[in-house]
Amino acid sequence: MSAAPRPPLDRAALGRVLTRIANAGDPAAWSGPVAPPARGARRIGLTGPPGTGKSTLVRALAAGSLAQGRRVGVIAVDPSSPYTLGAILGDRIRMGEVADHPELFFRSLASRSAHDGLADNLPGMLSAMERHDFDELLVETVGTGQADVGVRALVDCVVLVLMPESGDQIQAMKAGILEIADVLVVNKADLPGAARIAAEVKDTLRLRRSRAWEWVPPVLLASRDDADSCFALARAIDARFAWRGDADDETARRRAGTAYHAKSLLHQRIETLLGELPPETFDLPLREVHRALVTRLSADPDAVD
Amino acid sequence: MTATAGTPVLRGRRILVAKPGLDGHDVGAKVIALALRDAGAEVIYTGLRKSPEQIARVAVEEGVDAVGLSVLSGSHRELAADTIDGLRRAGAGHVRVFVGGTIPAEDFEYLRGLGVRGIYTSAMPLEEVVASVAQALAERSP
Numbered sequence: 279m280s281a282a283p284r285p286p287l288d289r290a291a292l293g294r295v296l297t298r299i300a301n302a303g304d305p306a307a308w309s310g311p312v313a314p315p316a317r318g319a320r321r322i323g324l325t326g327p328p329g330t331g332k333s334t335l336v337r338a339l340a341a342g343s344l345a346q347g348r349r350v351g352v353i354a355v356d357p358s359s360p361y362t363l364g365a366i367l368g369d370r371i372r373m374g375e376v377a378d379h380p381e382l383f384f385r386s387l388a389s390r391s392a393h394d395g396l397a398d399n400l401p402g403m404l405s406a407m408e409r410h411d412f413d414e415l416l417v418e419t420v421g422t423g424q425a426d427v428g429v430r431a432l433v434d435c436v437v438l439v440l441m442p443e444s445g446d447q448i449q450a451m452k453a454g455i456l457e458i459a460d461v462l463v464v465n466k467a468d469l470p471g472a473a474r475i476a477a478e479v480k481d482t483l484r485l486r487r488s489r490a491w492e493w494v495p496p497v498l499l500a501s502r503d504d505a506d507s508c509f510a511l512a513r514a515i516d517a518r519f520a521w522r523g524d525a526d527d528e529t530a531r532r533r534a535g536t537a538y539h540a541k542s543l544l545h546q547r548i549e550t551l552l553g554e555l556p557p558e559t560f561d562l563p564l565r566e567v568h569r570a571l572v573t574r575l576s577a578d579p580d581a582v583d
Numbered sequence: 584m585t586a587t588a589g590t591p592v593l594r595g596r597r598i599l600v601a602k603p604g605l606d607g608h609d610v611g612a613k614v615i616a617l618a619l620r621d622a623g624a625e626v627i628y629t630g631l632r633k634s635p636e637q638i639a640r641v642a643v644e645e646g647v648d649a650v651g652l653s654v655l656s657g658s659h660r661e662l663a664a665d666t667i668d669g670l671r672r673a674g675a676g677h678v679r680v681f682v683g684g685t686i687p688a689e690d691f692e693y694l695r696g697l698g699v700r701g702i703y704t705s706a707m708p709l710e711e712v713v714a715s716v717a718q719a720l721a722e723r724s725p
């Protein structure tokens with residue numbers, strides 16, 4: 279992976295391009311470069327309810343990969359206030375001294391108008407990062423739990439992070455986030471109840487998986503201060519990457535990523551247009567609202583530039 | 584977002600709240616961080632005891648518009664100078680720098696001379712700090 283010498287990480291250039299993409303609106307956001315046919319970097323997503331230890335595990339995974347000579351990029355999303363759009367982006371603080379590593383790049387994002395655990399224009403930002411020779415990209419979702427399913431379309435391996443107190447949430451997760459995970463971790467295994475939660479999750483998964491050729495998501499226990507457990511998580515992720523690998527799959531993933539990208543840009547656009555419609559529009563029958571929206575929508579995107 | 588009266592003054596701004604130097608008190612920094620957030624900013628906090636080089640690197644990676652240094656140790660002169668220098672060398676000379684904490688009035692002129700855009704002491708009401716930061720960010724680069 280690191281045989282050929284690669285150019286040094288141009289932190290300033292990447293920082294600038296990410297800012298430009300993050301703030302791009304219509305139509306600029308649509309005209310980003312086409313995603314390369316094959317992904318240059320392993321993409322790993324970490325998702326799960328608030329406070330389960332996603333950032334702490336990002337740190338452990340990043341530290342492990344950096345120690346192997348990999349270049350690692352992290353994008354970590356925190357929620358924007360729906361009223362002010364303000365946000366405290368607190369994931370970085372968990373990186374500790376790993377944040378100083380020369381082959382690490384960490385960008386915090388606010389979710390802005392996204393409601394699926396990611397942030398506006400995040401697909402374009404990941405593509406931009408790929409052009410800086412990263413071996414691995416880690417994406418931490420907002421952490422609302424059930425709703426954080428957007429990441430599935432953008433990464434190759436989804437890690438769902440739970441903790442002993444997540445017990446009550448597992449029922450609610452059955453038909454959602456639990457289904458999209460490739461690897462499940464019950465973190466904070468130093469606290470009581472972790473093994474019971476892990477067993478419960480395994481039971482829930484067993485009910486669903488029946489087809490022999492499907493990947494069976496492992497359920498692991500981890501804790502911050504147990505280096506072996508973090509290493510085992512990294513190995514489970516490696517196994518997931520080793521398991522896949524046929525060309526069709528790559529095409530399907532690329533298409534899913536592009537479809538997601540288009541969907542999220544449209545979502546942003548519609549949100550903007552709804553805000554611009556005169557308030558009286560919403561006194562009309564719903565189909566008239568639809569018509570007004572579609573009319574404005576079809577005026578874009580090329581007419582604008 | 585639907586348009587409402589009074590868009591928050593810092594909407595769309597990214598601000599790094601940083602604690603350089605050795606003092607271990609970050610209550611003030613956190614209070615400021617929350618006030619900036621409530622005014623619509625996206626706020627990143629570095630945590631305690633960061634060097635000017637570390638702060639400059641984070642500012643570059645995070646693409647911030649401004650860095651607010653919170654200094655209670657009395658070393659605000661050196662720390663502000665080194666941070667501004669670090670930002671320039673990291674290719675982020677455009678990032679505006681603010682300093683808050685226990686800053687004696689006789690140092691204001693020196694700090695302004697370095698390029699510090701706003702100096703805030705604990706005597707200043709939060710709304711004024713926020714308004715001043717917003718105004719400085721709205722001005723064009725010198």
Ligand SMILES: Nc1nc2c(ncn2[C@@H]2O[C@H](COP(=O)(O)OP(=O)(O)OP(=O)(O)O)[C@@H](O)[C@H]2O)c(=O)[nH]1
Nearest residue numbers: 327328329330331332333334421465466467501502
């Ligand atoms: N006891 C224990 N605490 C942990 C462990 N891992 C993380 N924590 C603590 O749990 C809290 C939340 O950790 P984070 O890593 O910030 O969790 P997160 O899922 O990223 O949180 P959000 O991004 O806010 O949703 C912190 O106080 C951590 O120190 C662990 O293995 N054991």
Ligand SMILES: [Mg+2]
Nearest residue numbers: 332333369418
């Ligand atoms: Mg986190």
